[in-house]
């Protein structure tokens with residue numbers, strides 16, 4: 001199932017990048033965004049995950065995020081997250097770029113993580129942007145205020161908001177400088193993350209997709225490994241033993 005070309009690239013590359021999306025956490029029990037059981041289908045995110053909604057009804061948006069946090073704190077990384085954390089240790093340069101906000105890559109032990117869409121485990125002030133990392137429990141029912149008087153919100157990228165410039169710049173730089181690039185568990189339709197596999201390919205990297213289904217970008221890439229990332233990634237790691 002794993003081609004010679006990929007096995008060679010795994011063994012010989014020095015700079016490797018993995019871009020992950022919601023599919024990587026699916027086997028941990030986090031619903032993906034666009035699947036049948038997608039989180040967005042139940043909660044109409046366009047009404048909740050945006051700044052205007054927060055200003056209109058901060059308590060409602062806060063409660064929705066506290067609910068989502070309560071789900072996330074109960075689940076654990078799966079073998080895909082652990083395989084990526086292990087891969088990081090095998091390469092001189094390994095960048096993990098994630099669109100996920102669940103923080104499961106951290107829990108699994110990855111350290112060099114570029115978070116494109118923020119992290120639901122953190123909060124920040126909507127006015128002065130002060131980060132609240134640990135101070136606010138996920139059981140805190142009422143939306144809190146910062147010492148500056150601003151409302152405290154989750155530190156995630158909402159619809160209509162721009163991605164953190166520093167994370168985006170580091171992500172493109174990693175993609176353009178790697179030899180092997182994986183696009184894992186993402187439908188690759190949300191920009192600008194969906195550009196990263198192309199940036200890597202244009203710069204000469206071997207680009208591999210891991211997904212049980214084909215995506216909009218499958219036909220442009222070098223290889224598609226069909227199946228769940230929790231099964232495929234541990235197999236790739238074995239090649240490095």
Ligand code: OAD
Nearest residue numbers: 021022023026032033034099185186187190211213228229
């Ligand atoms: P999607 O829900 O769009 O895509 C999830 C992908 O994971 C699909 O292509 C599935 O086929 C695949 N998948 C499902 N189970 C899998 C498994 N076990 N192993 C591997 N792949 C599996 O999620 P994303 O592409 O992450 O942005 O969505 C990107 C962004 O859209 C999100 O970060 C979010 C949303 O708008 C923001 O919140 C800013």
